[in-house]
Amino acid sequence: MATVTSRKKSVAVNPLKQSQPLGAALAFLGLKGMMPLFHGSQGCTAFAKVMLVRHFREAIPMSTTAMTEVSTILGGEDNVEQAILTLVEKAKPEIIGLCTTGLTETRGDDMDGILRSIRKRHPELYDLPIVYVSTPDFKGALQDGFAAAVESMVRELPQPGETRFDQVTILVSSAFTPGDVQEIKEMVTAFGLTPIVVPDLSASLDGHLEDSFSATTGGGTTKAELREIGSSVLTFALGESMRGAAEILNQRFGTPYEVLQQLTGLDAVDDFLHGLSLLSKRSVPEKYCRQRRQLQDAMLDTHFFFGRKRVSLALEPDLLWSTTAFLQSMGAEIQAAVTTTKSPLLEKLPVETVVIGDLEDFEELAPGSDLLITNSNGAKVSRKLGIPLYRQGMPIFDRLGNGQFTKVGYRGTMQLLFDIGNLFLEEEESTVKH
Known part of the structure; x- marks a missing residue:
């Protein structure tokens, strides 16, 4: 058992952690047709956008409610409303991911109430999912914001349906790269199973050229796939931070879940493939048997x-x-x-x-x-x-x-x-x- 200590310093020197809104935005970028919307000042959004652009070297869609000193004091409802209407008109997103920031969390905006009143005034927004997540950047870190965004997605978007015994939901934490997600999808489909990955960064931030320009994310988990999650036979939660989202799906639809802390290393991959084999009633494909022998040799070397x-x-x-x-x-x-x-x-x-x-x-x-x-x-x-x-x-x-x-x-x-x-x-x- 490890002893967990937290340093009591007045200031962070050479900070390690990234903010919750950045984590939430990263999760939202794994949904197709998504536009992450930061409810805060322009600087909050610019910082997160620059961080993601530098890391992935891709164009990152992101928007802001552009709060000013005056709107911060008087309330941000008008800014949220105008930002959503402008996005609908100009970017035409399929989903909007609304994240709060330290500015609006400190002020205490009633975001649920704001969204209800906006929808009441604009019935044309009825079919547009707006996934709201509370992400104060004065506490928590990137992993917390990412997990909170995934929990909001699975709480609001999936709908009940008849169980499909060949469909599995895979909740992927912030520890996994787009390349990781692609490898995981290939492993699952090799057993004849259909994976719905949330969020699917492998289709949006893997680095590929689009046929045409889009103001929103060009790939990722689709709105239709998100609706169908309630029909999955099993949820794989990859990373401890995905346990909360898996429990939400279990409570809503009765979907059993397994939490896997890692998919790196001989034992971890063995366990995952064994689970897929039992679920699909298929033997492990030969290519993975050969890859396993290659890994054993690499470990010896x-x-x-x-x-x-x-x-x-x-x-x-x-x-x-x-x-x-x-x-x-x-x-x-x-x-x-x-x-x-x-x-x-x-x-x-x-x-x-x-x-x-x-x-x-x-x-x-x-x-x-x-x-x-x-x-x-x-x-x-x-x-x-x-x-x-x-x-x-x-x-x-x-x-x-x-x-x-x-x-x-x-x-x-x-x-x-x-x-x-x-x-x-x-x-x-x-x-x-x-």
Whole structure:
């Protein structure tokens, strides 16, 4: 059992965490025809947009209610109404994802009441889903906002229907990249099952050229698919932060669920494929049997470089858990674990202490490590301490291909093994040479 501590500092130095509205916007971007709408000042939206553009190197649709000093004092209902009507006229979204920010949460706008009165005045909005999520950016982190957005989606959009025994719902946490989601979908469809992934970032932020320009997201989970979630035979919740959304579906439709903390590593992938095999009553396809043998060989090739290596990590809780479990399965030791927000997983981590803090705390704890794992903001810490950095999480703005990167399944685990193993190998060779 780990001891979870939170640093009592007046200010965050070299912040690690990203805001809840950014997390919610990322989740909304996995829905087709979506326009995330921030209820706050223009700066709140611009910051999140820049972060996502730098990470994915894609055009990111995002809008704002553009609150000013006056509207903040008098109330933001007119701004919300005007923003929604303008979006309907200009962007023609299929769904609007409405996130609050620290500004409007502090003021205490009654968002449910505002939306009810807007719909009453504008019956033409009847068929337009507006998914509202409360995301104050003065508390929580990206993972919390992402999870809250998914919970709002499954609370409002799915409808009851007859159970389809070949359809499964897959709730994917913020720890999984668009490339991860694509690999997961391929694994599920290989068993003859139809996955409905929420949110499906693999269809919107995987990095692809569209045939025509769209002001909203060009791909993702469709409105029709969201409606059909109530008919799924099972929900896979990938990441502890998706447990709440899975429980909502269980309460609404009686859909049983399984929470899988990771899909990286031999045992985790074995368990997932075994579950799909039992559900579909099909044997595991031969290509995965071969990939499994390739992964076993890769583990044999790389374990010399991982054994007894000390690694320090600064990641969101779900990603921290899966990366830690993977490293320890390869014989590495965790020297320091820093994270952004509370999670039931933290106390279960097989380390002595987990710190909810920033990259300054990470810098104090990491000396003596063989490897650092965090986002691109950890590059300064890496240079200062002279320790190699493996980039994980968000934002990663000094590497290409973040939309395509995958660490799940047998192939993704192999890629992770080789990427990190090569860093260890390079460091050993430079040390011997020196």
